[in-house]
Amino acid sequence: MEIKKELKILGWIIAIFLFAFSMPLDSARFQEAIMATFDLAKWYAQEHVILCLLPAFFIAGVIAVFVSQGAVMKYFGANAKKWLSYSVASISGTILAVCSCTILPLFSSIHKRGAGLGPAIAFLYSGPAINILAIILTARILGIEMGIARIIGAVVFAVVIGSVMSLIYRKEEKAKREEQMNFPNVPEERPMWQTAFHFFTLMLILVFANWGKPAGDVTSGTWYWLWAHKWHITAFFSILLVFSLIYILKLKWQYVLLGVIATIASAYLTTSPLVPMVVGIATLSIITLADKKHEENREWTISAWDFAKQIMPLLAIGVLIAGFLLGSTHDDTAMAGIIPNEWIATLVGGNSVFSNFFASIVGAFMYFATLTEVPILQGLIAAGMGKGPALALLLAGPSLSLPNMLVIRGVMGTQKTLVYVALVVVMATISGIIFGSLY
Numbered sequence: 001m002e003i004k005k006e007l008k009i010l011g012w013i014i015a016i017f018l019f020a021f022s023m024p025l026d027s028a029r030f031q032e033a034i035m036a037t038f039d040l041a042k043w044y045a046q047e048h049v050i051l052c053l054l055p056a057f058f059i060a061g062v063i064a065v066f067v068s069q070g071a072v073m074k075y076f077g078a079n080a081k082k083w084l085s086y087s088v089a090s091i092s093g094t095i096l097a098v099c100s101c102t103i104l105p106l107f108s109s110i111h112k113r114g115a116g117l118g119p120a121i122a123f124l125y126s127g128p129a130i131n132i133l134a135i136i137l138t139a140r141i142l143g144i145e146m147g148i149a150r151i152i153g154a155v156v157f158a159v160v161i162g163s164v165m166s167l168i169y170r171k172e173e174k175a176k177r178e179e180q181m182n183f184p185n186v187p188e189e190r191p192m193w194q195t196a197f198h199f200f201t202l203m204l205i206l207v208f209a210n211w212g213k214p215a216g217d218v219t220s221g222t223w224y225w226l227w228a229h230k231w232h233i234t235a236f237f238s239i240l241l242v243f244s245l246i247y248i249l250k251l252k253w254q255y256v257l258l259g260v261i262a263t264i265a266s267a268y269l270t271t272s273p274l275v276p277m278v279v280g281i282a283t284l285s286i287i288t289l290a291d292k293k294h295e296e297n298r299e300w301t302i303s304a305w306d307f308a309k310q311i312m313p314l315l316a317i318g319v320l321i322a323g324f325l326l327g328s329t330h331d332d333t334a335m336a337g338i339i340p341n342e343w344i345a346t347l348v349g350g351n352s353v354f355s356n357f358f359a360s361i362v363g364a365f366m367y368f369a370t371l372t373e374v375p376i377l378q379g380l381i382a383a384g385m386g387k388g389p390a391l392a393l394l395l396a397g398p399s400l401s402l403p404n405m406l407v408i409r410g411v412m413g414t415q416k417t418l419v420y421v422a423l424v425v426v427m428a429t430i431s432g433i434i435f436g437s438l439y
Contacts, residue, residue: 037320057304060106124408134398161427197240255287318402322402325365351433359392360393373393391432399424
């Protein structure tokens with residue numbers, strides 16, 4: 001018998017028993033926190049799993065299978081030119097427009113393919129942080145100075161945090177550079193433009209399927225037009241995907257056509273865009289798995305499944321914990337968690353070191369869906385939140401969340417995750433103090 005192992009099991013049993021024994025079921029706050037937990041989980045499942053995560057898993061699979069390791073290392077590897085790798089990584093958010101959880105499969109994929117730690121971290125931070133729609137919304141609702149500060153801060157954060165992480169773990173990066181110097185120059189399976197076409201088609205489907213509605217008073221202009229026609233645009237890129245499946249991946253056109261018919265039929269039989277998305281993904285999975293002629297196509301779906309198995313359970317746990325502690329805030333819903341919202345609003349007033357630090361911590365652990373951080377902050381500012389803490393939360397929140405941290409830990413380990421989170425929180429705090437003193 002291993003005493004330590006048995007004591008650990010006993011400890012968990014006692015902890016669960018004490019929690020169940022002492023649950024304050026009669027407490028209104030506890031009841032609301034439980035309801036907020038399930039509300040956030042339901043909303044996340046409805047709004048993010050099918051339209052965000054499932055396409056992201058397949059995009060990550062493209063990187064893992066179709067993009068050669070040499071190509072990844074050319075732009076993100078330890079031996080890549082720093083100005084190139086950090087430039088590509090730090091501006092990726094303007095294209096991706098994803099949340100802190102949707103970026104995870106993509107980060108995990110390039111990390112596994114040999115990307116240097118610094119560029120990979122810059123990509124991880126910038127993906128959700130430099131969302132051009134969120135920055136425009138920030139400038140419109142919270143003020144032009146807040147919008148400018150957010151975009152400058154996000155780009156600087158991506159480069160600085162990635163560089164510092166690379167410096168801290170320079171011995172590992174040196175070993176990776178030496179290993180990659182001897183990496184054979186394996187020729188591409190197909191022309192790079194074909195892989196890029198397939199990748200960006202999937203990426204644009206992800207972006208436009210999740211295109212957020214502009215602020216409530218906006219009923220015209222480019223951003224409103226894009227939102228109003230987002231499903232037509234998504235359908236156009238889906239047609240390009242069909243072309244890619246037949247002419248680039250060489251899948252049997254008869255099977256692809258059957259999948260298209262099934263997807264279109266499901267779109268006409270229901271008003272929910274989730275159904276045709278599920279049908280499309282299901283038929284794509286079946287067609288690729290049934291392809292015995294091109295092994296890469298099977299590996300693509302298997303790789304997407306591997307990412308789903310790795311990431312989904314941790315995200316689910318993180319969403320439940322975040323909902324219980326911090327509540328559920330989305331659309332017109334504002335349900336408090338076990339930590340009262342009034343406490344948070346009170347603690348982030350003014351421009352003290354503590355208020356900025358506390359705002360950074362709250363932002364780091366709270367889950368923000370794409371674009372939701374702006375109306376949440378609007379309410380907090382109205383409740384007395386200082387502009388410095390508001391920027392601190394904006395710089396820490398969209399790129400981090402408790403679900404996000406759990407997955408990052410599984411990809412690169414506990415120590416690196418803690419260093420990464422600490423760097424984001426510290427830099428957000430300092431940025432908030434500086435901004436608050438100016439405005």
